[in-house]
Amino acid sequence: MRLHKLRSKIALVFVLLMLAVQAAVFIAADRVIASVARAHVDEQLDVGERVFRRVLQSDTARLTQAAGIVAADFGFREAVATGDEATVMSALRNQGDRIRADVAMLVNLEGKLIADSRTPSGVGSPFAFPALLEHPARKDAATLIGSIGGKAYALVVVPVKAPTTIAWVAIGFSIDDAFAAQMHDVTSLDVSFMTRVSGNRWTIAASSLPGEERGALQRASGGAMFADRHDTSLQLNDGFGSRAVWLAPYGEPVVAVLQKSIAEAIARFRQLQVALLLLTLAGVAVSIAGATLTARSVTRPLAELTRFARRIGRGEYDASISISQKDEISELAAAFSQMRNDIAEREARITNLAYVDTLTALPNRLAFCERLEEAIDRSGREAGSLAVMVMDIDRFKYVNDALGHHAGDMLLREVGKRLRQALPHASDLVARLGGDEFAMLLPHSGPDAAQRVANACLKALEAPIQIEEHFVDVGASLGIACFPQHGADMPTLLRRADAAMYVAKRANTGVAMYDASRERGGAERLSLMSELRHAIDHGELRLYYQPKVDLATNAMAHVEALVRWVHPARGMVPPGEFIPFAEQTGFIRSISRWVAGEAIAQCARWHALGLELNVSINLSARDLGADLPDALDALLRRHGLDARWLWVEITESALMDDPAHAIDTLERLHRLGIRLSIDDFGTGYSSLAYLKRMPVSELKIDRSFVMGMTGDADDELIVRSTIALAHNMGLQVAAEGIEDEATLARLRALHCDIAQGYYLSRPLPADKVEGWLREWNEVVAACSQTQSG
Template sequence: MTGFTNLMRSSLKARLIATFLGLLLVVQLAGFSALRASLASHAQQELPARLDVGDRVLHSLLSQRAQKLTDGARLLAADYGFREAIHSKDTDTIVSALENHGRRIGATRVALYDTALTLQASTGTHLETLGPLAARLSGRVMRPGNAIDSTTSEIGLLSGQPYQFVMVPIKAPVVVGWVMMGFPIGERLVSDMQALAAVQVTLLTRSPDSPVWQVKLSSLPSETNDGLSLHGWQSVPADARMVSVTANGEEFGVHPRWLTADSDNGSVLALTSLSVDAATRVPHDLQVALLATTVISCLVFGIGSSLTAHRMITPLNQLAAAADRLGAGDYATPIGDDDRRDEIGQLSQSFERMRISVSAQKEEILKLAYWDTLTGLPNRAQFRDAVSSAIATAQKHSDTQGASGRGSVAVLMLDLDRFKHVNDVLGYRFGDLLLMQVAQRLAQHAVRGGDMVARLGGDEFAILLRNGDAELAQTVAQRIASAFDAPLTLEEHTVDMGAGIGMACWPQHASDADMLLSRAEVAMYSAKHRSAGALMYDPTIDAASAQTLSLLTEMRQAVSDHQLRLYLQPKLSLSTGAVVGAEALVRWQHPQRGLVPPMQFIPFAEQTGFIRVLTMWIFEEAARHWRTLHAEGLMITLSVNLSTRDLLDQDLPQKFDALLVKHQVPAEALCLEITESAIMDDPQRAQATLDKLSALGFKLSIDDFGTGYSSLAYLKRLPVDELKIDQSFVKSMQADPDDAKIVRSTIDLAHNLGLTVVAEGVENARVWDMLRELNCDQAQGYHMGKPMPADAFANWSVGWLTQHRPVDVVSAFMLH
């Protein structure tokens, strides 16, 4: 069974054949059931009629026998010698005559009665019990209106056996006696009934003193007769056509006929019956024919189904094989049979269209995966494969030639100078034109046949020198520098372009392709950092890189282990001398290296993006300390610096607002400082972030004003409240009149725009006085106070107020 189930699950052909054969069997069973139902309905209609016919045949047979007995009795009654013997009372002659006539017609019981119905002579025994029967028969003959020579018959029991009796008068010429003849009812009646009416006959008798019916003769088996005899026939109406009786587990239709009902010597009941089950049963020859038809139909359907399934499954198997080929990456072999126009043909054609589409998409994907769409050069993935292949070839060459034939591979990686500036100034379209011209120059001037130029991404290019060593790499680098000596022309614009170039060789600097590319990239970034033009890889460069990786790990640990410290540098009012604010700065208290200066980790944090973590730490610490200072009665504004990466974070306002709610600090208590360069890197996104921060209530300040590439139009649109003059101008304004003019102009510009002006780098009293004369609002610098731990700021403020009496002391305790 399990094997068949598995076959059905795994084979569509087997399921199709099974389905067809199953449908055929269902149809055959439905037809057979309909035939059975029709036969049953026909039998229910036909059985009563057949039983009526059987009853009439029974009645006719009994009538014919009665007539035969009557004729025999009349011959005896008309016999002269018999009448003489009666007249002379010759008993022997009378008995002899009775026996002879009875034997002649088959009557086993013959009797002579006088006119008083007294038995005078007889053949057989127990005839003396038939007195009542004789009286009834003679009474019927002598009934008024009947002819004197008429006869009558009746069924009666004699010694428990059924007999058919007739009685005729003996006339000479008046009635001088009566002759009765009895004919036993036996198997002959049963055989005649089956021959003439094709029905079953059962004769039941019951003695007067017993309620039990006895079966005297029957054409049915004894087990069935027992069931018939137990039926309650007394309650069946006399005119019932058919009674349904179950005997021996089989249903019969029975027509009862009372031959003698409750006479003095018992009752006789004749039952004509037919089997309902046999009548509704499908004939054997029809069953054989149906079975043969079913077997032949199954064979025909099986063969037809197999051929049909084969025609369906074969193309499906071909499509499955084609799908396997597609799955294995074979998109070149065509699929399908164009000659088919059915659903399978349509499916095959759909597969073929899919193959063509997937093949085209694969080619496009491979092109995108291995080629740069802008320049047409190989991309990083193809370049890496080419480097791996070149190394494998060189390694194989070294293995076959020995040390004397040792091969080498060189990789040059270059990054264009000032490319972002070109994009910002001229736009991305000109940037794309620039990259295409660079690709052309590299392909024309920098490589030999068999070498490869690739664009790795952005403004990075790479060159593979097969069988190239360090000397050849240096030569190619010089050719690249020479190629960039001539300016690039972009429509009406002329652009001077240079590049930082890093070089690495296999096997001197790396053991595999990934390491070779990595070290060439390290050399390239080192060359750009040192402005060295071209630089060959050196292990000391990797040491610096390892230190950088270590620094990032240590910075993460510094945040989690609370190694960072918040420092505050005071900001004072130039008009009153009051402490009005402070700039929040971060210091790193390293457990081994001590206090790490900001310049040793802040630039790296900005480069790696970790500056966002530091900004959130500084902001939360500033909010917490402002809360403490406010509780001590010091009303100041704390300034927090934001980097370019912070401004590009669109979720920054929500993060700051959550921290304000956490520490219950108003937004007006904090001033956010941003540099000009941070704004100009992406002015639209920066302004969107600043607008959100301003809407929350933060004060905004532009830090290091005058050192960037600021646009007055952006300055006008930005929601800033404060402008900080860079300390490079403030420190030298005492000695350099030009710087003093720049400071004055900046102050006037800020005031005209409604901004507060803060001067950084105030390191002596003379600069303080000059700024005060120029109406600068606030000052910050070492002259007033260096950056100090936040916990020491409150004490410093008290000391400052004690030593320097401000013009309006009350203003020192007001929120500026």
């Protein structure tokens, strides 16, 4: 029986309680029996003492009668009177033999022995008990039990009268083991006669006790044990109740010890003790059986409940439990059943929340990843293929901004519905990963089939989606990764499909298959990003300055600061390889602050040399924080540069991400005196309503229109229209990306204000700008002389 089991513990408690009760009863009964036995022994001692005294009185009466006969005999009196010792001795012996006396003595009036049946040599010696001769009842007889020569005797002294007392006759018998045995037979007690031999040491003169117990009594009877004649109940040898009876009333040291064995008294109760013991054992056995049955009746339903709970823990919610007994355990079973139903219901809700997107009712990222892992495992075993597609809705933020998030939610639900309808097989899965990003799993499709499904999905989204009173055109970018060509596990396939989606978004192709070469370039750029902070801290960044030429005067009074990274191992790293990632991670703010500080400091140095140059810096959308104006103002004050010499170029797309916030920041910069330019104009879909509210001084036409304007009428139209629009709004126009003379001449003809490009000058280090400016001025002067000549 294992004690850690509840059943064992219950049974053990029951048995221990029963054992405790039975042991208490048994101990109490044993003590009562011992007490009753002790009382019975005391009662027997009382009765035995009375019988002992009666028998002793009877024996002394018989001696008294015999002594009286001897003392009354005429011949004996005459022999005593005449001093005939032979006749006296003969008479004493005859009389003693007749009554079986052990001693017969004749004592004269002076207390000396005239005759002694024990030994003739004692004649003339003093009588051992002179007090008997002085007893008040000496006219009749006196009795005594005393010690003579270490032996106890019962003596009777009778006066011999003729007619007055002429002598004393003393007759007695010896108190020995036979006498003690006789007394034992009469009183049913063990009788021991003890005498004091020297000082307070006592010895046993006669006893009915056997040898071992006799020795125990001898060892126990030491010292002044019998000094108090009134203390008759004694504690002597163990196992006996004892009573002391003083036999010598005149101070003679003789005591009779009456004893009764307590063990014998208890023996009559032994059967009761055995019966109690048997009852105790029977009670323990019954309690064990009862405790076992009770524990089983309690623990068996609990074991059933335990098995039920374990099945629930394993998710087996169809498990049932039935408890027949009607008690608290049945109520607990009912509670367990209700708990099972509640847990099953809650788990169903939790599972739905964990695996289903609540907005679109499509599987969520977790469910999609699990299904994808299962499909990869199955395709790996069957040597099959599958495709994963990740799709992102283009310009979804504009829907939320223009129509609200409620409209955005409706759009996502409709997109999910159309994607589900566009999938060709029931086993295909569409899921919402989060935000405006969806994923599709094609378990039995290769690259070609996946490409067809991707085109079908894009086609399903071509029809405008009605959201309340509005119709919204939805565009999307979709990336594809296939197993096993592009990855052998779920994270790799998802990551690579996502990378392909961003390729499609940047290239505006709608669909893109994963290309490993692009990922290697991305990994290299990511590695560069990890080293970018080190580059700023250790002076690896450089500023180059590209001149801008006023087309009306051919003067160069303006430069644009462009950042370059001189990597210790890779050499010159162009900004296109690290600026986009810096913008995504937010690290662009650190770069922009460094560029602003370096450009303002360099401009101040040029002014100190007499070169009055304007310098422009580029800022991204992440730089347009509330602290930007204060930071630039602090830099200008530190270097003593007037704010009008600083230009800030901000891309059109950055302004359109959050126009209200951008306008507020631009107005604060304008109040400082800093001049503003919209960079890459024509690519950001800016609204003229916003444009007219912005305190800008310049529009900078994107290079994509400038570089193709001489060969593309549409590009030239855009450039011409932009120049006209800017001039009508009171703004100057700058064109970048000028690669040849024809483009420069065409811009002059269109009255463009500022020109910038490799045809004029590549970006220069700061120490080369002054030299270039001198050469440019010389060329301009030479051209002017030629034209005038």
